[in-house]
Amino acid sequence: MFIGTVTGSVVVATGRPGLVGRKLLRVAVDEADRHGTILVVDVVGAGAGDRVLLALGDGPAAIGQPGVPTDAVVVGILEQGS
Helix, strand or coil: CEEEEEEEEECCCCCCHHHCCCEEEEEEECCCCCCCEEEEEECCCCCCCCEEEEEECCHHHHHCCCCCCCCEEEEEECCCCC
Protein backbone atom coordinates (compact mmCIF):
# COMPACT_ATOMS: atom_id res chain seq x y z
CA MET A 1 0.00 0.00 0.00
CA PHE A 2 1.08 3.54 -0.69
CA ILE A 3 0.05 7.09 0.18
CA GLY A 4 -0.51 9.81 -2.39
CA THR A 5 -2.32 13.04 -3.18
CA VAL A 6 -5.15 13.32 -5.71
CA THR A 7 -4.11 15.83 -8.38
CA GLY A 8 -7.13 15.60 -10.64
CA SER A 9 -9.58 13.38 -12.45
CA VAL A 10 -9.58 11.67 -15.83
CA VAL A 11 -12.51 11.23 -18.20
CA VAL A 12 -12.39 8.55 -20.89
CA ALA A 13 -14.58 8.68 -23.99
CA THR A 14 -14.63 4.91 -24.47
CA GLY A 15 -13.62 2.13 -22.10
CA ARG A 16 -14.37 -1.32 -20.75
CA PRO A 17 -18.02 -1.67 -19.68
CA GLY A 18 -16.93 -2.41 -16.10
CA LEU A 19 -15.38 1.06 -15.85
CA VAL A 20 -18.66 2.83 -16.67
CA GLY A 21 -19.66 4.87 -13.63
CA ARG A 22 -16.26 4.48 -11.96
CA LYS A 23 -14.30 7.62 -11.14
CA LEU A 24 -10.70 7.67 -12.38
CA LEU A 25 -8.20 9.89 -10.59
CA ARG A 26 -4.62 11.06 -11.10
CA VAL A 27 -2.63 10.53 -7.92
CA ALA A 28 0.92 11.69 -7.13
CA VAL A 29 2.45 8.84 -5.12
CA ASP A 30 4.57 10.02 -2.16
CA GLU A 31 7.36 7.50 -2.70
CA ALA A 32 9.46 9.20 -5.41
CA ASP A 33 10.91 5.89 -6.61
CA ARG A 34 7.40 4.46 -7.11
CA HIS A 35 5.66 5.51 -10.37
CA GLY A 36 5.40 9.28 -9.77
CA THR A 37 1.84 10.04 -10.91
CA ILE A 38 -0.51 7.13 -11.57
CA LEU A 39 -4.09 6.61 -12.69
CA VAL A 40 -6.32 4.89 -10.11
CA VAL A 41 -9.93 3.76 -9.74
CA ASP A 42 -11.69 5.52 -6.86
CA VAL A 43 -14.10 3.40 -4.79
CA VAL A 44 -14.36 5.71 -1.77
CA GLY A 45 -15.27 9.16 -3.14
CA ALA A 46 -11.92 10.97 -2.99
CA GLY A 47 -11.42 14.35 -4.64
CA ALA A 48 -8.71 16.77 -5.71
CA GLY A 49 -6.27 17.55 -2.90
CA ASP A 50 -7.26 14.54 -0.76
CA ARG A 51 -4.46 12.44 0.74
CA VAL A 52 -5.35 8.85 -0.05
CA LEU A 53 -4.35 5.27 0.70
CA LEU A 54 -3.66 3.26 -2.45
CA ALA A 55 -3.60 -0.46 -3.09
CA LEU A 56 -1.46 -1.42 -6.07
CA GLY A 57 -0.95 -4.73 -7.84
CA ASP A 58 -3.03 -7.88 -8.29
CA GLY A 59 -5.13 -7.40 -5.14
CA PRO A 60 -6.91 -4.24 -6.27
CA ALA A 61 -8.41 -6.11 -9.20
CA ALA A 62 -10.56 -7.95 -6.66
CA ILE A 63 -11.78 -4.65 -5.18
CA GLY A 64 -12.89 -3.43 -8.59
CA GLN A 65 -15.20 -5.40 -10.81
CA PRO A 66 -13.91 -8.83 -11.95
CA GLY A 67 -12.63 -8.71 -15.51
CA VAL A 68 -11.87 -4.99 -15.42
CA PRO A 69 -8.16 -4.21 -15.89
CA THR A 70 -7.51 -2.50 -12.56
CA ASP A 71 -4.14 -2.49 -10.81
CA ALA A 72 -4.48 0.61 -8.62
CA VAL A 73 -7.40 1.54 -6.35
CA VAL A 74 -8.04 4.28 -3.78
CA VAL A 75 -9.08 2.33 -0.68
CA GLY A 76 -9.15 5.14 1.89
CA ILE A 77 -9.04 8.89 2.46
CA LEU A 78 -6.56 9.93 5.16
CA GLU A 79 -7.46 12.36 7.92
CA GLN A 80 -5.81 15.78 7.76
CA GLY A 81 -2.38 15.79 9.34
CA SER A 82 -1.67 12.17 8.35
